[in-house]
Amino acid sequence: MLYIGVSSFTPNSAGFVYNNAGALSLYVTDDMIPPSSPIRLNTGTFGVFIPEIAKRFPGMMMKLLVKTVKEPTISLEPNNVTVQASGTVTAYAIQPNTTLSPLFVLNMEGSVSAQMNVTGVKLAGAITLNKIEMTLGTSYVGQFQVQSLDNIFLMVLKVVVIPKVNARLEKGFPLPTIGKMNLINTQLQVLKDYMLIGTDVQFTG
Template identity: 45%
Template structure:
């Protein structure tokens, strides 16, 4: 850690890396060279985070299976017109609604590889490889696997401030 103290400010350079407390694994990436921020006298506090720090967190989340989630219809707001059901997915896969009419679905989302974030000049890119497994929930409460989707997603996000609000412009690239 480096500290630079002047009459107007204190600057601290910290290496931000996330680790699994149970099993330390060094991230397979190299930390970036130190970077500096433009001097600002209007803000009391500001912070910058590198892609290295975020990607080390993604690596820990993936290795510890924390990023694996289960999504149920109960999690969808009741006002939503879209439900997690075979009827809804039947619009995309007609056989599901024919063979398993009007059943609720549980989705299990699992990352195949740790997500990667990249900061570029005017936007952020997020790459995500995951598997979504859909199970129907029948009256016996025993889930039955219906289908598996392998997803590769690449999204680009531009951030801006408009009228004091932080605005995100999300573009799904893939």
């Protein structure tokens, strides 16, 4: 049996690279929200909670930019992978000429749990949301209670952002291999500060 150790330095380094490359950002538009949802990304929905939006930008669609402001921190504890992330959510109204008018910027601190697995010769995974805290960074539409928007942003995270992240994680990241080999009967253990992968090896030529 072959054993492969993956320290917490490896995923944290990957997070650093992806963040610096701008890969940890996502535009969210209304067509990404399930049609059955009563919550829409438009100034009508947000205007209920922030009247100035409906007053100054009536009948317009909106766009959200969700991005990290620094690399995520990944912690490995026995049977537990936790990711702490700091980011911002910038809301825009889409003008008839497609110009984006900024409405507000929220600061976001979040925590997710990750389930890791090995598929083929790749390390893959999926995340679930633990908690999220948001505060007002900048507003162009007056002061408002951020908590009034909690349900909207929880929905956006759960039905758009997290599925997008999981789709990328499902593709996996290559593990070190020698020549043409497959990993079979693979078991993964999450330990303090590292993951241990035990596997049988099958060479394919």
